Amino acid sequence: MGVSCGALQWNIGQGSLQPVVVAVGERGVRAAMPQRGAVMWRACNAPVVAGLKIIRAWQPGGKLPAPTRAELVALMGSDTMRRQQHDRIAVVAARPLIAATRWRPRPSAARRSSACSYGSSIW
Secondary structure: OOOEEOOOOEEOOOOOHHHHHHHHOHHHHHHHOOOOHHHHHHHHOOOHHHHHHHHHOOOHHHOOOHHHHHHHHHHHHOHHHHHHHHHHHHHHHHHHHHHHHHHOOOOOHHHHHHHHHOOOOOO
16 A cells, blocks of 8 residues: 545655655655654655555555654645645646647637627637
8 A cells, every 4th residue: 555645646656746745855844744754755755666665664454553644644734735736736737728728629710700700709
C-alpha cells in the first residue's frame, strides 16, 4: 500500500506527490511532520520504488497509524502545501478544457452566416 494525500489524491506510486512535497521544501515538510518529516522527505526524493518501500514501512498490517496520519494531514493542510496544491490543481483542471477546445468542430460557413444573420455568436 501507499498513501494518497490532498485535493487530487497525490501519491508516490504515480509520481504525483513528490513534486508537490519537494516544492514545499524540506524545512516545511519537517515543520509539519516532526516525527516523520525527514523520512517523508527521503521518500519523495527517492526513486518511486524506494519511496513506496519507505511509505509502506509506516503501515504495519496495511494500516496507517493515527499519529502518522495526523502528520500527513498537517503537511497537506499547511499554507505552503495548500498553495502548491492550488497551483497544480489549476494546471490539471485546464487540461480537459484545452482538449475540448481543440476537439470541438468548427461551424460550417452556412451555419456561421445563419448565426450572424440573427445577431448572435456561436463561437
